[in-house]
Amino acid sequence: VGHGRAGEPLEPDEPERIARAVLELGIRYAVVTSVDRDDLPDRGAAHFAACARAIKDAVPGTRVELLVPDYSEGEIEPILDARPDVVAHNVETVERLQGLRDPRASYAASLRTLSLAAARGDGPIAKSSLMLGLGETRDEVIAAMEDLRAAGCSALVLGQYLRPSSSQVEVAEYVAPEAFERYAEDARGLGFRQVVSAPLARTSYQAR
Numbered sequence: 001v002g003h004g005r006a007g008e009p010l011e012p013d014e015p016e017r018i019a020r021a022v023l024e025l026g027i028r029y030a031v032v033t034s035v036d037r038d039d040l041p042d043r044g045a046a047h048f049a050a051c052a053r054a055i056k057d058a059v060p061g062t063r064v065e066l067l068v069p070d071y072s073e074g075e076i077e078p079i080l081d082a083r084p085d086v087v088a089h090n091v092e093t094v095e096r097l098q099g100l101r102d103p104r105a106s107y108a109a110s111l112r113t114l115s116l117a118a119a120r121g122d123g124p125i126a127k128s129s130l131m132l133g134l135g136e137t138r139d140e141v142i143a144a145m146e147d148l149r150a151a152g153c154s155a156l157v158l159g160q161y162l163r164p165s166s167s168q169v170e171v172a173e174y175v176a177p178e179a180f181e182r183y184a185e186d187a188r189g190l191g192f193r194q195v196v197s198a199p200l201a202r203t204s205y206q207a208r
Contacts, residue, residue, distance in 0.1 A: 005039065006039040007035065007037055007039055007040075010037075010040070010044075010047050014047070014051070015047070015050040015051040015053070015054035015055075016054050016058075018030075018032065018051055018054065018055065019051075019054035019055045019057070019058035019059065020058065022055050022058065022059050022062060023058050023059050027059075027062060028061070028062055028063065028208065029062065029063045029065070029207055029208035030055055030062055030063070030064050030065070031065045031066075031067060031088075031203075031204045031207055032048065032051045032052070032055075032064065032065070032066050032067070033066070033067035033068070034047075034048070036069045036102075036104075037069075038069075038104070042075060042078070043069060043071065043075060044069070045068075045071060045075050045076060045077075045078045045079050046078050048066050048068055048078075048079050048082075049078040049079050049081065049082035050082075051064075051066075052064045052066060052079070052082040052083070052084045053082050056082075056083070063085040063086070063208070064084045064085055064086070065084065065085060065086035065087075065088055065127070065204070065207055066079060066084045066086070066087055066088065066124075067088040067089070067090075067203060067204070068087060068088070068089055068113070069089070069113075070089060070105070070106065070109040070110050070112070070113045071113050071116070072109070072112065072113075072116075073112075073116060076113065076116050076117065079117075080116075080117065080120055080123055080124070083123075083124070084124050085124055085125065086124050086125045086126075086127050086155065086207075087114075087117035087123075087124045087125075087126055087127070088126075088127040088128065088129075088155075088203060089110055089113045089114055089117070089126075089127075089128060090110070090128055090129045090130075090203060091107060091110045091111070091128050091129075091130060091144065091147075091148065092105070092110075092129070092130065092131055093130060093131055093134050093136065093144075093161075094130070094134075094136040094137075094140035094141060094143070094144045095107045095140070095143070095144065095147075096136070096140060097134050097135060097136060097140075100134060100169050107147075110128070111147055111148070111150075111151045112151075114126045114128055114148065114151040114152060114153045115151040115152050117152075118151065118152025118153065118154070119152065125154055125155050125193075125194075126151070126152050126153045126154060126155070127153065127154075127155035127156070127157070127194075127203075128148050128153050128155075128156060128157075129156065129157035129158065129159065129202070129203045130144060130156070130157075130158050130159075131159060131160070131161035132158060132159070132160055132161060132173075132175045132179075132180075132183075133160050133161040133171050133172055133173045133174060133175050134161050134169065134171075134172055135172035135173070141183060142186060145186065145187055145190050145192070146190060148192075149190050149191055149192065153192075154191070154192055154193045154194065155192065155193065155194040155195075156187050156192045156194070156195050156196075156197075157195075157196045157197070157201055157202065157203055157205065158180060158183050158184070158187075158195075158196070158197040158198075158201060159197075159198065159199065159200065159201040159202050159205075160174065160175055160180075160199040160200065174199075175199065177198065177199060180197045180198050180199060180201075181197065183197050184196075184197035
Protein backbone atom coordinates (compact mmCIF):
# COMPACT_ATOMS: atom_id res chain seq x y z
CA VAL A 1 0.00 0.00 0.00
CA GLY A 2 1.49 3.30 -1.05
CA HIS A 3 2.15 6.03 1.47
CA GLY A 4 -0.12 9.05 1.60
CA ARG A 5 -0.41 12.19 3.68
CA ALA A 6 -4.01 11.35 4.51
CA GLY A 7 -6.36 8.47 3.91
CA GLU A 8 -10.00 8.46 2.95
CA PRO A 9 -12.53 9.16 5.72
CA LEU A 10 -13.36 6.14 7.85
CA GLU A 11 -16.56 4.30 6.96
CA PRO A 12 -18.80 4.32 10.06
CA ASP A 13 -20.50 1.05 9.06
CA GLU A 14 -17.26 -0.86 8.46
CA PRO A 15 -17.22 -2.55 11.91
CA GLU A 16 -20.75 -3.88 11.34
CA ARG A 17 -19.89 -5.05 7.83
CA ILE A 18 -16.82 -6.87 9.13
CA ALA A 19 -18.92 -8.49 11.85
CA ARG A 20 -21.48 -9.67 9.27
CA ALA A 21 -18.68 -11.18 7.18
CA VAL A 22 -17.31 -13.02 10.22
CA LEU A 23 -20.80 -14.36 10.93
CA GLU A 24 -21.56 -15.39 7.34
CA LEU A 25 -18.17 -17.06 6.86
CA GLY A 26 -18.34 -18.90 10.18
CA ILE A 27 -15.01 -17.49 11.31
CA ARG A 28 -14.10 -18.48 14.86
CA TYR A 29 -10.87 -16.50 15.07
CA ALA A 30 -10.77 -13.11 13.36
CA VAL A 31 -7.64 -11.05 12.78
CA VAL A 32 -8.28 -7.38 12.05
CA THR A 33 -5.55 -5.04 10.82
CA SER A 34 -5.18 -1.87 8.78
CA VAL A 35 -2.76 0.49 7.20
CA ASP A 36 -1.35 3.12 9.57
CA ARG A 37 -3.72 6.06 10.01
CA ASP A 38 -1.41 8.64 11.52
CA ASP A 39 -3.59 11.30 9.89
CA LEU A 40 -6.42 10.60 12.36
CA PRO A 41 -6.50 12.26 15.80
CA ASP A 42 -6.54 8.89 17.58
CA ARG A 43 -4.60 7.13 14.78
CA GLY A 44 -7.51 4.75 14.28
CA ALA A 45 -7.70 3.30 17.80
CA ALA A 46 -11.44 3.88 18.21
CA HIS A 47 -12.15 2.21 14.87
CA PHE A 48 -10.14 -0.87 15.85
CA ALA A 49 -12.11 -0.96 19.11
CA ALA A 50 -15.42 -0.67 17.27
CA CYS A 51 -14.48 -3.60 15.03
CA ALA A 52 -13.66 -5.79 18.02
CA ARG A 53 -16.91 -4.92 19.79
CA ALA A 54 -19.00 -5.46 16.66
CA ILE A 55 -17.54 -8.92 16.05
CA LYS A 56 -17.99 -10.03 19.64
CA ASP A 57 -21.58 -8.71 19.71
CA ALA A 58 -22.51 -10.37 16.42
CA VAL A 59 -20.70 -13.68 16.94
CA PRO A 60 -20.28 -14.46 20.65
CA GLY A 61 -17.44 -16.86 21.23
CA THR A 62 -15.41 -15.71 18.26
CA ARG A 63 -11.93 -14.68 19.33
CA VAL A 64 -10.57 -11.39 18.02
CA GLU A 65 -6.97 -10.44 17.36
CA LEU A 66 -6.19 -6.81 16.56
CA LEU A 67 -2.92 -6.28 14.69
CA VAL A 68 -2.26 -2.61 15.38
CA PRO A 69 0.31 0.12 14.76
CA ASP A 70 2.37 1.38 17.68
CA TYR A 71 0.14 3.18 20.17
CA SER A 72 1.22 5.13 23.21
CA GLU A 73 -0.41 5.60 26.59
CA GLY A 74 -3.56 7.64 26.09
CA GLU A 75 -4.16 6.10 22.64
CA ILE A 76 -4.37 2.36 23.23
CA GLU A 77 -6.98 2.43 26.02
CA PRO A 78 -10.07 2.27 23.73
CA ILE A 79 -8.61 -0.85 22.14
CA LEU A 80 -8.02 -2.53 25.49
CA ASP A 81 -11.48 -1.50 26.71
CA ALA A 82 -13.00 -3.37 23.74
CA ARG A 83 -11.48 -6.55 25.22
CA PRO A 84 -9.88 -8.21 22.18
CA ASP A 85 -8.38 -11.59 22.92
CA VAL A 86 -5.03 -10.68 21.38
CA VAL A 87 -3.31 -7.38 20.65
CA ALA A 88 -0.51 -7.90 18.14
CA HIS A 89 2.16 -5.44 17.15
CA ASN A 90 5.24 -6.46 15.20
CA VAL A 91 8.75 -5.31 16.03
CA GLU A 92 9.60 -6.83 12.61
CA THR A 93 13.37 -7.11 13.12
CA VAL A 94 16.13 -6.80 15.71
CA GLU A 95 16.99 -3.46 17.26
CA ARG A 96 20.10 -2.81 15.13
CA LEU A 97 18.19 -3.26 11.88
CA GLN A 98 15.16 -1.14 12.71
CA GLY A 99 16.29 1.40 10.11
CA LEU A 100 15.16 -1.06 7.43
CA ARG A 101 11.57 -0.56 8.57
CA ASP A 102 9.39 2.47 7.95
CA PRO A 103 11.52 5.44 9.12
CA ARG A 104 8.72 6.38 11.51
CA ALA A 105 9.01 3.02 13.28
CA SER A 106 10.74 2.70 16.62
CA TYR A 107 11.87 -0.41 18.48
CA ALA A 108 11.23 1.30 21.81
CA ALA A 109 7.76 2.45 20.73
CA SER A 110 6.88 -1.06 19.59
CA LEU A 111 7.94 -2.53 22.93
CA ARG A 112 5.94 0.17 24.72
CA THR A 113 2.81 -0.74 22.76
CA LEU A 114 3.19 -4.39 23.72
CA SER A 115 3.87 -3.57 27.36
CA LEU A 116 0.72 -1.43 27.55
CA ALA A 117 -1.31 -4.25 26.00
CA ALA A 118 0.12 -6.78 28.44
CA ALA A 119 -0.16 -4.57 31.52
CA ARG A 120 -3.80 -5.34 32.22
CA GLY A 121 -3.97 -8.47 34.32
CA ASP A 122 -7.19 -9.64 32.65
CA GLY A 123 -6.33 -8.04 29.33
CA PRO A 124 -5.38 -9.47 25.95
CA ILE A 125 -2.47 -11.70 25.04
CA ALA A 126 0.36 -9.52 23.66
CA LYS A 127 1.82 -10.91 20.46
CA SER A 128 4.65 -9.92 18.12
CA SER A 129 6.68 -11.23 15.22
CA LEU A 130 10.17 -11.07 13.78
CA MET A 131 11.33 -11.45 10.20
CA LEU A 132 14.61 -13.32 9.86
CA GLY A 133 17.10 -13.17 7.02
CA LEU A 134 17.78 -9.42 7.11
CA GLY A 135 21.33 -9.77 8.40
CA GLU A 136 20.64 -10.26 12.10
CA THR A 137 22.83 -12.45 14.29
CA ARG A 138 21.60 -15.23 16.53
CA ASP A 139 22.53 -13.22 19.63
CA GLU A 140 20.46 -10.29 18.34
CA VAL A 141 17.42 -12.51 17.80
CA ILE A 142 17.72 -13.88 21.33
CA ALA A 143 18.09 -10.32 22.68
CA ALA A 144 14.94 -9.26 20.82
CA MET A 145 13.06 -12.23 22.28
CA GLU A 146 14.23 -11.24 25.75
CA ASP A 147 13.06 -7.66 25.19
CA LEU A 148 9.66 -8.90 24.05
CA ARG A 149 9.30 -11.13 27.10
CA ALA A 150 10.31 -8.23 29.36
CA ALA A 151 7.53 -6.19 27.74
CA GLY A 152 5.02 -8.91 28.63
CA CYS A 153 4.72 -10.43 25.17
CA SER A 154 3.68 -14.10 25.42
CA ALA A 155 3.05 -15.06 21.78
CA LEU A 156 5.71 -14.94 19.07
CA VAL A 157 5.90 -15.64 15.34
CA LEU A 158 9.19 -16.01 13.46
CA GLY A 159 9.29 -16.12 9.67
CA GLN A 160 11.65 -15.67 6.73
CA TYR A 161 11.88 -12.20 5.20
CA LEU A 162 11.00 -12.31 1.49
CA ARG A 163 11.66 -9.30 -0.71
CA PRO A 164 8.30 -7.89 -1.88
CA SER A 165 9.77 -5.97 -4.83
CA SER A 166 13.04 -4.60 -6.17
CA SER A 167 12.48 -1.38 -4.23
CA GLN A 168 12.82 -3.17 -0.89
CA VAL A 169 15.98 -4.35 0.85
CA GLU A 170 17.44 -7.60 -0.47
CA VAL A 171 17.34 -10.86 1.46
CA ALA A 172 20.61 -11.26 3.36
CA GLU A 173 20.12 -14.93 4.25
CA TYR A 174 17.67 -17.75 3.77
CA VAL A 175 17.49 -19.20 7.26
CA ALA A 176 17.46 -22.99 7.45
CA PRO A 177 14.31 -24.71 8.79
CA GLU A 178 16.46 -26.29 11.49
CA ALA A 179 17.44 -22.82 12.71
CA PHE A 180 13.76 -21.87 12.96
CA GLU A 181 13.17 -24.97 15.05
CA ARG A 182 16.03 -24.01 17.34
CA TYR A 183 14.67 -20.46 17.71
CA ALA A 184 11.30 -21.95 18.65
CA GLU A 185 12.97 -23.94 21.42
CA ASP A 186 14.77 -20.79 22.59
CA ALA A 187 11.51 -18.85 22.65
CA ARG A 188 9.72 -21.48 24.68
CA GLY A 189 12.67 -21.58 27.04
CA LEU A 190 12.28 -17.84 27.58
CA GLY A 191 8.66 -18.33 28.55
CA PHE A 192 6.67 -17.61 25.40
CA ARG A 193 3.41 -19.54 25.70
CA GLN A 194 2.67 -19.63 21.97
CA VAL A 195 5.38 -19.89 19.31
CA VAL A 196 5.17 -20.32 15.55
CA SER A 197 8.58 -20.47 13.85
CA ALA A 198 9.01 -21.55 10.23
CA PRO A 199 10.23 -20.03 6.96
CA LEU A 200 6.76 -19.27 5.58
CA ALA A 201 5.16 -18.34 8.91
CA ARG A 202 3.57 -14.90 9.05
CA THR A 203 1.90 -12.92 11.83
CA SER A 204 -1.53 -14.52 11.51
CA TYR A 205 -0.38 -18.02 10.55
CA GLN A 206 -1.99 -20.62 12.82
CA ALA A 207 -3.24 -17.73 14.95
CA ARG A 208 -6.17 -19.67 16.33
